[in-house]
Amino acid sequence: MRTVPNDFAVHSMHCYFVLAGDSELPILYHVERVRDGRSFITRTVQARQRGRPIFTTTISFSRANSGGKKKLEHASPMPNVPLVDDAPGSRFSQAAGGGPFESRKAGIGNRHSLNPTDKRLRRFFRARGHISDAGGHQAHLSALAYITDSYLIGSVSRVHDIPRFTSRAELEKALNALKNPSDLDDEDISRALKELKEGEAEDLRRRLEGALSKADSGKIDPEQKQVGMMVSLDHSIYFHNPWNFRADEWILTEIESPWAGEGRGLAIQKIWSQDGTLIATCTQEGVVRLKQDEAPRSKI
Structure with missing residues (x-):
């Protein structure tokens, strides 16, 4: 974005994940100025580690108001979902945790x-x-x-509806995490549990205990996916507004x-x-x- 004028904004980005990256190594980004037009600008970016490409993307930018005064317009409506409530104690109150x-x-x-x-x-x-x-x-x-x-x-x-937990060991680990949340050492489970309020956690605990009971009685379907x-x-991302x-x-x-x-x-x-x-x-x-x-x- 730093290689294009400020009155241009990205409208599409097409990415390919080529190889796994290593968070311990720096990433070198190679930007190629493919085309600079009056209405559209194109760039390609290749991310490299150890001299090998791990990620590639082609990005297209369009100039603001380049479509003219007359234009076709339509958009999918937003579902009728209540907005997040940040009030303390609310169902959506902010949870602890890191990340951007x-x-x-x-x-x-x-x-x-x-x-x-x-x-x-x-x-x-x-x-x-x-x-x-x-x-x-x-x-x-x-x-x-x-x-x-x-x-x-x-x-x-x-x-x-493929369940997160399908073995006795996984079920026991999840159930113990619910009973002793301070003992969590798995990032994914920790993040998921932090999103649960008391009622949801209680419901999940009952379902996990039921699944564990099935495991003890041998009732878990061996064909379970x-x-x-x-x-x-x-x-791919298409930026509309x-x-x-x-x-x-x-x-x-x-x-x-x-x-x-x-x-x-x-x-x-x-x-x-x-x-x-x-x-x-x-x-x-x-x-x-x-x-x-x-x-x-x-x-x-």
Whole structure:
């Protein structure tokens, strides 16, 4: 974004995750100025570690108000979901924890449908703290891009209601975590538990105890599906209103999965600002492989 004029904003970003990155090593970003036009500007970026590309993206920018006075306009409406309440003691009151952003569950549309493609997973996000005006709209776009990669590919297994815990050891660990939250040492479980209020935690505790009872009695289905591998392959973001939102205010996301097969899955995400403006649409495909009785024949 620093290589384009301020009256241009990103409208699409297409990413490929090539190799796993190493958080202990610096990343070198190589930016290529592909084209500078009157209405559109194109850049490619390659992120490298140890001299090898780990990530590539092509980004297109459009000039503000370049579409003319007459234009076609339509947008998907925001679902009727109550906004987050930050009041102390509320269902959505802020939880402790690190990371650059925070999130709150906002329910599942068509939760009880037998068709996975009908379900809509909803969640509120925002950047922690206050993004200063010095960063301009570019800072909010960067934060939004970061946020879009959270929970997206995981929705492919969630719409199939594949349980998080499928073995006795996993069930015992989760149940002990609920009883002794100070003993948590797993980051994912810790983050999930911090989002639960007392009533939700009690409900989860009862379900885990029931599942543990089934494990003791041998009633757990040996054919129960279990996720063996899940990792992003590619990620695309379409920014619709790059100047009309703040990433440090609550935004609503809704995720659906129209397809899964051949060891992969696709997720689509819509994002709205508080005033109901559709600010972005994302797609992500990833490897979603179930645990097999025999080793898979292919490798990425």
